[in-house]
Amino acid sequence: VLVLVRSPLPRLRALLQRCWGRLERGLWPGIFGGQSPPWGPALAVQGPALVPQGISDAGAPSLPESVVWMAAPKQRRTIEVNRCRRRNPSKLIEIKRNIDVCPECGNLKQKHVLCGYCYAKVKEETRLIRMEIYKKEGGPFNAPTVETVVLYEGEKPTEKDEGKRIIERARKRPSWFVQD
Amino acid sequence: MRLSVAAAISHGRVYRRFGLSPRSRLDLLRNLVTALVRYERIETPWARADEMRGYAERLIDYAKRGDKDERAMRMADFWLTEKDLIHKLFKVLAPRFQPHAGSYTRLLQIPNRDGLDRAKMAVIELKGNPLPPLVRPRRDSDRTLLNQLLKGYRQDAQRARGT
Numbered sequence: 001v002l003v004l005v006r007s008p009l010p011r012l013r014a015l016l017q018r019c020w021g022r023l024e025r026g027l028w029p030g031i032f033g034g035q036s037p038p039w040g041p042a043l044a045v046q047g048p049a050l051v052p053q054g055i056s057d058a059g060a061p062s063l064p065e066s067v068v069w070m071a072a073p074k075q076r077r078t079i080e081v082n083r084c085r086r087r088n089p090s091k092l093i094e095i096k097r098n099i100d101v102c103p104e105c106g107n108l109k110q111k112h113v114l115c116g117y118c119y120a121k122v123k124e125e126t127r128l129i130r131m132e133i134y135k136k137e138g139g140p141f142n143a144p145t146v147e148t149v150v151l152y153e154g155e156k157p158t159e160k161d162e163g164k165r166i167i168e169r170a171r172k173r174p175s176w177f178v179q180d
Numbered sequence: 181m182r183l184s185v186a187a188a189i190s191h192g193r194v195y196r197r198f199g200l201s202p203r204s205r206l207d208l209l210r211n212l213v214t215a216l217v218r219y220e221r222i223e224t225p226w227a228r229a230d231e232m233r234g235y236a237e238r239l240i241d242y243a244k245r246g247d248k249d250e251r252a253m254r255m256a257d258f259w260l261t262e263k264d265l266i267h268k269l270f271k272v273l274a275p276r277f278q279p280h281a282g283s284y285t286r287l288l289q290i291p292n293r294d295g296l297d298r299a300k301m302a303v304i305e306l307k308g309n310p311l312p313p314l315v316r317p318r319r320d321s322d323r324t325l326l327n328q329l330l331k332g333y334r335q336d337a338q339r340a341r342g343t
Contacts, residue, residue: 147272
């Protein structure tokens, strides 16, 4: 593609000549003979005062007096200081000294809490007993007005279980469910 | 002098706050009492079980007055939402606890709940229920020093009584 680069040059030259002329007239007004009026006496001022004031030297630019200064750290906290704070005994997790062994099953348990394994065993058995109760009652809201006793395979009701409702469970009596 | 209580101080308050409002708290506890009378052993958060224990035991105290008592019947009517349990309360639980003077319930803590909240759970049961026992009473072994000494003392006393 042929680009014409010659043509802007005469225009550029004319522009430059005009600018140069204006500049010379401004700097040496006496030379061009009266096209600009002669300068009269002017104020002798110090250098920095010539520069208009609004641009530079603004220390606290446009802040009202009622600003609140927030707290901010002055220095970087070293890793030693950080370690002292993070590893202070008050911030570490406390060790538990109330863990024991359950005498029945040997699992670990807390001293004031029931053993999880033994409780799960009992919970399962009560669930099965409750299923039997529901089957015997036949529907909701049929709570009986007599006591209940749970009998396992091969057990007969004793004279203590005289007026009670009997719930049968089709398995051998577990060793931990003592009838008393 | 201070004439009003500052906010966020609860010195001396005995009742916990549950639910959306005091009425909602009573409804929650009422549901728990009904469930306890029906199933005789329930597993709930520890705070609710602890709060409910007092209400359940007072209900049984009211039931011990007998079902002819007007106040007892009104209490049972409010606290038991399932009305067949009123019969169970007066005919089964009141005679069962007649010899006891108080403490009809047993509250035991169980391992924290498995869900995200890991809540402190408890199991609350009425004493004398037909379900399998939660805690077996453990007797010390016969081989301990104290038990051996007591055994010796018992044998000596028997021999002295025999001769």
